[in-house]
Amino acid sequence: MPIxxxxxxxxxxxxxxxxxxxxQFLIQCEHINxxxxxxxxxxxxxxxxxxxxxxxxxxSYFTTTQRNASEADIIxxxxxxxxxxxxxxxxLPPQRNPFIFSVTLLPERLLSHVSALLxxxxxxxxxxxxxxxxxxxxxxxxxxxxxxAALGIPIGAIPTFILAMLLSYFIHELxxxxxxxxxxxxxxxxxFGIYLVFPVFYADVSKAWRxxxxxxxxxxxxxxxxxxxxxxxxDCYAYFTASQLAYVLSWTITLTMLHTxxxxxxFDGYWLLSDLSGITxxxxxxxxxxxxxxxxxxxxxxxxxxQDRALYLLIPYSILATMFFIYVATFLSQKLWQTGQDITLAxxxxxxxxxxxxxxxxxxxxxxxPLLKTIMWAIxxxxxLSFYLKRIKNLLIQGDNLETRHK
Amino acid sequence: xxxxxxxxxxxxxxxxxxxxxxxxxxxDDGGAETDGSCECKVTW
Numbered sequence: 001m002p003i004x005x006x007x008x009x010x011x012x013x014x015x016x017x018x019x020x021x022x023x024q025f026l027i028q029c030e031h032i033n034x035x036x037x038x039x040x041x042x043x044x045x046x047x048x049x050x051x052x053x054x055x056x057x058x059x060s061y062f063t064t065t066q067r068n069a070s071e072a073d074i075i076x077x078x079x080x081x082x083x084x085x086x087x088x089x090x091x092l093p094p095q096r097n098p099f100i101f102s103v104t105l106l107p108e109r110l111l112s113h114v115s116a117l118l119x120x121x122x123x124x125x126x127x128x129x130x131x132x133x134x135x136x137x138x139x140x141x142x143x144x145x146x147x148x149a150a151l152g153i154p155i156g157a158i159p160t161f162i163l164a165m166l167l168s169y170f171i172h173e174l175x176x177x178x179x180x181x182x183x184x185x186x187x188x189x190x191x192f193g194i195y196l197v198f199p200v201f202y203a204d205v206s207k208a209w210r211x212x213x214x215x216x217x218x219x220x221x222x223x224x225x226x227x228x229x230x231x232x233x234x235d236c237y238a239y240f241t242a243s244q245l246a247y248v249l250s251w252t253i254t255l256t257m258l259h260t261x262x263x264x265x266x267f268d269g270y271w272l273l274s275d276l277s278g279i280t281x282x283x284x285x286x287x288x289x290x291x292x293x294x295x296x297x298x299x300x301x302x303x304x305x306x307q308d309r310a311l312y313l314l315i316p317y318s319i320l321a322t323m324f325f326i327y328v329a330t331f332l333s334q335k336l337w338q339t340g341q342d343i344t345l346a347x348x349x350x351x352x353x354x355x356x357x358x359x360x361x362x363x364x365x366x367x368x369x370p371l372l373k374t375i376m377w378a379i380x381x382x383x384x385l386s387f388y389l390k391r392i393k394n395l396l397i398q399g400d401n402l403e404t405r406h407k
Numbered sequence: 408x409x410x411x412x413x414x415x416x417x418x419x420x421x422x423x424x425x426x427x428x429x430x431x432x433x434x435d436d437g438g439a440e441t442d443g444s445c446e447c448k449v450t451w
Contacts, residue, residue, distance in 0.1 A: 033424040
C-alpha cells in the first residue's frame with residue numbers, strides 16, 4: 001500500500017456556532033483531536049475506504065470525492081494536508097497536557113462505575129430544582145457565611161477542613177466526569193498536577209470534543225453543578241448546627257467556584273467561554289488577535305471583522321487577559337517589594353552577630369518563624385512574577401513569531 | 408494538481424485541538440494561626 005492511516009480513526013461532525021453544518025469535522029485517533037474541513041475529511045475517508053476495500057487508491061478517491069486525480073497527486077495531497085500523526089507509519093505521540101507535573105489519582109475504569117450512578121443528577125428538572133435551591137439557600141445565607149468565615153476556625157478543626165476541601169475538589173472533578181458519562185462520551189481519570197504555578201485537581205475529558213457545543217458546556221459546568229449540591233448540604237448543616245467549620249467551608253468552596261470561572265487560565269471558565277463562543281484554542285488565537293491589533297495600530301492593517309467574526313470576542317478577551325496579567329504582575333511586584341523590605345529589616349537587626357547568636361536572638365524574640373514565612377512568600381512571589389512576566393512577554397512581544405496550528 | 412494554490416489551501420484546513428483537562432486550582436487555607444485567635448485566612 002503506498003499510503004496507510006491508523007486503523008482507529010473516528011470521524012464525526014464538529015458543530016460550532018457561526019459555521020455551516022457539515023463544514024467542519026472532528027478527527028479523533030486515540031487522544032489526538034483535529035478539526036478539519038469537509039475536503040480533508042473526504043480525503044481521509046477515501047484513504048480509509050482504500051484500506052478497507054479491494055479498490056485502487058484512484059478509484060476510492062473518486063468514489064468518495066467525485067474527483068479525478070492520479071495516485072501521485074492523491075498521495076501528495078494526503079501528505080500535505082493530513083496530519084502526520086494519523087499515518088500508520090508514525091507512532092502516536094504521548095498525550096500532551098498542560099501540567100509541569102501530573103499524577104492520575106483515580107483511573108477511568110474505577111470512575112466509570114461511580115459516574116454511571118450519578119448521571120440521573122443531570123436530569124433537567126432535577127438541575128432546575130438544584131439551581132433554585134442553590135440560589136435561594138446560598139444567596140440568603142451568603143452574608144452570614146461571609147461574616148462567620150472571617151472569624152476563622154480553631155486549629156484543631158484544620159485537618160477536617162482540609163479533608164472536606166479535598167472532598168469538594170473530588171466532587172467537582174466527578175461532576176465533569178459524570179457529565180461526560182451522561183452523554184455516553186468516554187472520559188479519562190481524575191488526577192493532581194501542577195499547572196503553571198498552581199496545584200490543581202483535574203479531570204481528563206479530552207474525548208468531549210466529540211460532543212455538541214451545548215453538551216460540552218454542560219461538561220464544563222458539571223464540576224460547579226456538583227459543588228453547588230455540596231454547598232446546599234454544607235449550608236443546611238451550618239444553619240441548623242451553627243457550625244463555624246461549616247460556614248468557613250461554605251465560604252472557601254464559594255471562592256474556589258468563583259476562581260475556577262477565571263477565563264484567562266485553562267480553568268472551567270476558559271473551556272466554557274471557548275465552547276459557548278465556538279472558538280477553539282483560545283489561548284493560541286489570543287496571541288494572533290493581539291498581533292492583528294498591533295498591526296492595526298502600527299501599520300494601519302484593517303482588522304476585517306466581517307471576514308473573521310471571532311475577532312469580536314478575541315480582541316476584547318485578549319486585551320482583558322493582558323490587562324489581567326499586568327495587574328497581577330504589578331500586585332506581585334508590590335508584594336515582593338514589601339517582603340524584600342521586611343527581610344532586609346530583619347537582617348539589619350541581627351547585623352554584627354554571629355550566625356548562632358542571630359539564630360538564638362531570633363528564637364528568643366519569636367522572629368525566626370515569621371522571617372522564614374516571609375522568605376517563603378518572597379520565593380513564591382518571585383516564581384509567580386516570573387511566570388506572569390513571561391506570559392506578558394509571550395503575548396506582547398513573541399506573538400509575531402507565533403506559529404499557529406490553524407492553517 | 409497545483410497543491411500550493413491558495414484556493415486549495417483555504418479548502419483544506421486542519422486545526423489541532425488542545426487536550427481538554429478541566430482543572431480546579433487548590434485554594435489553601437493560608438495557614439491557621441496557632442495563637443488561639445482561630446484565624447483562617449483564604450488566599451491563593
